[in-house]
Amino acid sequence: MTGSDASPSDTPADSPAVSPSAPSSGTPAFRLAYVPGVTPSKWVRVWNERLPDVPLALLAVTPAEAFGALREGAADAGLVRLPVDRDDLSAIPLYTETTVVVIPKDHLLAAAEEVTAEDLAEELVLHPLDDTLGWERPPGRPANERPETTADAIELVAAGVGLLAVPQSLARLHHRKDLTYRTLTEVPQSRVALSWAAADEAPDLVEEFIGIVRGRTVNSTRGRRAEAQKGQKQPKKEQKPTRSGKPGAGSRTGGRPAAARKGGGKGGGSGRGKGGKPRGRS
Structure with missing residues (x-):
């Protein structure tokens, strides 16, 4: 099959291997x-x-x-x-799904690996009422009446009355020994x-x-579980003490007295001048 997403398993022709199960009494199913x-x-x-x-x-x-x-x-x-x-x-x-055309095994198109819509121009192509491809009319010549179901259309193909375009899984589901199918391009897909x-x-x-x-x-935490986790409050991280709690916080000198930074205040200090020499008297 084609498409952006893979189909389940290998898409067997028959019904699912798991049979419908009846839930036990009182158990939600x-x-x-x-x-x-x-x-x-x-x-x-x-x-x-x-x-x-x-x-x-x-x-x-x-x-x-x-x-x-x-x-x-x-x-x-x-x-x-x-x-x-x-x-x-x-x-x-x-x-x-890939679209295929169901044909008798002895049909001329059985020799091809794939078929285009143009290849069906002269063929009678059936259009059942339960069609799954969503087109107004298939390629080729229309039949006078539309078969009621895909299963009915398959019977007509086996009788030599027309061809049928369907998703590949339906061709496998309605498999018959006297019929085959080929990939059909340039047409809608299911x-x-x-x-x-x-x-x-x-x-x-x-x-x-x-x-x-x-x-x-x-x-996986995607979906409902992820949403539940988003709603939970996360514990606050322990904050380290700020510098404002320390003596002299905010000072680049670590809180040293101003006098110590300047070498003495007014009227203070050692009385020495520049270079450590005693100051002269005036």
Whole structure:
């Protein structure tokens, strides 16, 4: 995959290795929704290592269901595809996926290492209703009807009816022996994000998961713990006594009497003149 951030693990084709777990009675759980193609397995393993006393329940949802689950409180957070409505949801982008075109193995384009949008100009390209790439219409010739789901579109490609452009993880998820895919350039890409219901600040468990997906270590002071430390008052350092507390403070001579500095005051001194000679009488 491409993008500024790395995707989780190696993005296996199948569903996450971690199955949805039912929390024990009375134990608070963190409920994580995820859309097809996203594999939270790596992050779930880290969660179980760091918070073994807090069960993580996985909830598989369709792209159409994902945001409703967050708004209605059915899930505490979700691994979704952008864009996200920022009016009532918060989100942080995680990674960007490579876009591929799914084709029959015996198709002419299977001989190429990658395909451009222009290469699809004469091809029938399907545009399912649950499209995740966010374009108004794919390159190529449009079909008379749009398949309802990506899974339906895959079946049509296998039947020799058109091609399909999708994020690479969805091509892997719907893998078939009679189909293959090639990287598709010059087209939109899908970005995966972590999202949760908007609030003044993220709930504690959501903050914990944010730290995990961002790669923070157990001892990291970023996030909520750092803010807590900022609020703590630091002990005042012991101040050294100032020169004002010493006799003669503020004097460069250490407080010596003025007479001593000048060699004697008026009417005082040894009565000797310059060079130590006695002064003459007038």
